[in-house]
Structures are given as C-alpha cells and as structure tokens.
Amino acid sequence: MQTPRTPGVPTPRPASSHPDTPAAPSPPQAVALAGESVAGEEDPGASIDVPGTPMAPGDQAPPGTPGTGEGVCPRCGGTGRIGETDCPDCAGTGKVIEGIGGG
Numbered sequence: 401m402q403t404p405r406t407p408g409v410p411t412p413r414p415a416s417s418h419p420d421t422p423a424a425p426s427p428p429q430a431v432a433l434a435g436e437s438v439a440g441e442e443d444p445g446a447s448i449d450v451p452g453t454p455m456a457p458g459d460q461a462p463p464g465t466p467g468t469g470e471g472v473c474p475r476c477g478g479t480g481r482i483g484e485t486d487c488p489d490c491a492g493t494g495k496v497i498e499g500i501g502g503g
C-alpha cells in the first residue's frame with residue numbers, strides 16, 4: 401500500500417492558545433524604616449542631670465564654656481577605663497572639661 405503523504409508544510413499552530421499575561425512589575429514599596437527607637441529606653445549607666453547637655457560626671461563645665469578646656473581625666477588618666485568598666489568621671493572618654501589656669 402502506498403501511503404499518500406502530503407508534501408505540504410505543516411500548519412503552524414497559532415501561539416495564542418492561551419493569552420500570555422504580561423508580567424506586571426511589582427510596584428516599588430516604600431519601606432518606611434523606623435529610625436526612632438522605642439521610647440522609654442534608658443541607659444541605666446548614664447546619670448545625666450540635665451538632658452541634652454553632653455557632660456561627663458567629671459566635667460567641671462559644659463563644653464564650650466569660656467575659661468575651660470578639655471583635659472585628661474585625672475581619675476582614669478586618660479584611658480577612660482577604670483578596671484573593667486568605663487570611667488565614671490569622663491564617661492569612658494578619658495577626657496573631662498576642666499578649668500584652665502584657675503586656682
């Protein structure tokens with residue numbers, strides 16, 4: 401038997417069998433980072449009388465006070481450390497604000 405073959409080109413099927421859903425780009429979400437820490441978080445080691453004034457307990461005057469200057473903390477000798485803890489006088493900075501030339 402002879403099988404009649406059709407020499408024709410195969411009919412290409414249309415690729416529109418199922419509509420391709422366009423890949424919608426996800427909208428950029430604005431990530432709001434909370435930069436503020438939780439209120440009420442206190443440092444138990446910090447004992448500052450006046451909030452906002454960066455003074456170490458060993459400071460004799462606030463920074464910028466005329467007649468005063470930054471000096472080596474006499475308690476820790478400028479190391480900022482007393483034993484294994486921070487020097488309480490200079491708050492671990494090793495420097496305190498003290499009067500200059502005063503008596």
Ligand SMILES: [Zn+2]
Nearest residue numbers: 473476487490
């Ligand atoms: Zn000190």
